[in-house]
Amino acid sequence: MGRGPSIEGRKNASDAKRGAAFTKLARDIRIAARGGLPDPAHNAKLRAAVDKALVANMPKDSIERAIRRGAGLEGGAVEEIRYEGYGPGGVALLIDCLSDNPQRSVADVRHALSKHGGNLGTSGSVAFQFQRSGVVAIDSAGAAGIEEKVLEIALEAGADDVRNEAGQSIVLCAPEQFEALHKALQDAGLPIAHAGVEMLAANRVTVPAEALQPLRDLLDWLHDLDDVHEVFHNALLPDAQD
Incomplete structure (x- = not known):
């Protein structure tokens, strides 16, 4: 045994x-x-x-x-770098890195993409398919009246939209409204799952069945890279996971 x-x-x-x-x-x-x-x-x-x-x-x-x-008082500088590319099934990807070594970062990202049937694109090749937006996700499943409370507070705080997805209330706003909106929802004691300013895809695309697992493997690989900070994509995944 x-x-x-x-x-x-x-x-x-x-x-x-x-x-x-x-x-x-x-x-x-x-x-x-x-x-x-x-x-x-x-x-x-x-x-x-x-x-x-x-x-x-x-x-x-x-x-x-x-x-x-x-603050520049110790060690080397860290840069914000964005890479654009395509994953399996032609899925558009924005890969945001925080790095003190851009050559290492681009090599790691390029390797991850090529290993999973994707490729690195040029600057601007996919960014036009995304829009910067403030996002606050609140766990609302099984709590009576929480969706109505979220909607009321969010609209008063300047939200553009509130969507209910997979047991969560997703509140969207303009980036400049994010801090005030986040604070209003926090102050109301709502169970916030995550919050931030993200790049949201204008339209989601259906991924061919044979490309689903390679895409998931690629996303996992990218998230595990030390330099990768955020990964945004336009895939419509069956279980709504990123």
Whole structure:
């Protein structure tokens, strides 16, 4: 009878996963600190990044070091880079990276795409199919009256649309309205699943059956790359997962 993973093996895997998560959280903090004041009290984007890191139990000294690096007080600079391309089935992809080594980032992204039947495109080749939008997703399944509450608060706070998808209320707004809308929904004590300014596809495309698994494998691969921050696509997936 085979033996399962050892306790040490499971701990090493858990530590590796947590380390990768901390790496991405630190990049978020550096970018936010670089784009404004290196003080969470006066930089909403930085405050949100720090709050997310604290929820993930990231050590405070690591958070402070990331802020110093973003402010240019320590270490190398991190750049925001966007790659555009196509995945299996012709699915359009926007791949946002945070990197201190663009050559490494583009090589990793190109390899991931080519390995899964996709290819890297030129700047502007797919971006026109997406629109920047504020998004707040709220868990609304099984809670009486929550959808009505979300709709009322969202419209008062300047939302453009509220959609109900897979047990969630998805609130959409203009990017400049995002901070006020997010705060209004938070202050109402609603169960927010995730929130951010994202690139939403104007139209979703149906993926051929034979391309579904390769596409999922590609998305998983991209999300696992250290430099990749966000991946947006225009695929209409059967179970509404990204």
